[in-house]
Amino acid sequence: MYAVRPKSIKVKTAPDQLYTAAIQKEFSRISTTTEDDLINSFIQSATKKAENFTQIAFLNTVFTAYYDCFPCAFELPKGRVSAIASIKYYDTDNQLQTLSSDYYDSDLNSKPAIIREAKxxxxxxxxxxxxxxxxxxxxxxxxxxxxxxxxxLTAVKLFAGTFYDSDRVDRRAGNNNLTAAELILTPYIQY
Known part of the structure; x- marks a missing residue:
């Protein structure tokens, strides 16, 4: 069965931050409280970098994937899929309709998850x-x-720590942290 990747994907509902500044400060051995906003921004950037590297979402995120037609099978990227809320389509009168779940089967255990028309x-x-x-x-x-x-989580913390330390340490050490984080994340990459 040939599954088609979406033409585009949009985030409909994004989760909160992956973890708190306090967790990052403990991991990175940071004692100051004056830079919590900066650390939080680094956590968000590090999470985004790690999610982009792996092509998966870490915390549950609601996505809308767009296709130009009904393929033999849909591929749903972005990691472990826990739920399919709806399949909507523009009918021949260009009116948006919701497809009954009777029309399709899903395999949420596949990586990536697959939807195909039901027998x-x-x-x-x-x-x-x-x-x-x-x-x-x-x-x-x-x-x-x-x-x-x-x-x-360790990989994201390494990224965030590297961002925080980028102006304070030898650049080679920062590059080692980036490499270590990428090596940790490699098994999670979804193509």
Whole structure:
């Protein structure tokens, strides 16, 4: 079965920050409280860098994936998919409709997750337009930091610590931290 990747993906509902400045300060042995805002921004940047590197969401995030038509099978990137909220499409009159879940089967255990038409059903015809089909789904390890693998959190902390230390330490040490974080994250990469 050939699964088609979405043409584009948008975040509909983003999670809160992966962890707190206090956790980063303990990890990086930082004692000051005057830079918490800066540390929080580094945590957010580090999380984004790690998620972009792996192409997965760490905390549950609601995505909308866009396709120009109904393919044989949909591929849902961005990591572990826990729920498919809806499949919507523009019918031949260019009106947005919601497809009944009877029309499709899903394999949420695949990496990436797959949706295909159910046996005995056919995909409906769509209007000839861009982004004619929208799939809304949730992907991520879970709703809180405890659901994220420890090695993933360690990699994000290494990134954030490197960002924080970038003007304070030898650049080669910072590059080693980046390399270590990328090596830790490599098994999680989703192509």
């Amino acid at each position: 005995g059903y056919s995909w409906p015809s769509v209007y000839d337009r861009l982004n004619a089909v929208e799939v809304e789904y949730t992907a991520g390890f879970g709703v809180d930091t405890d659901s994220v693998p420890v090695d993933v």
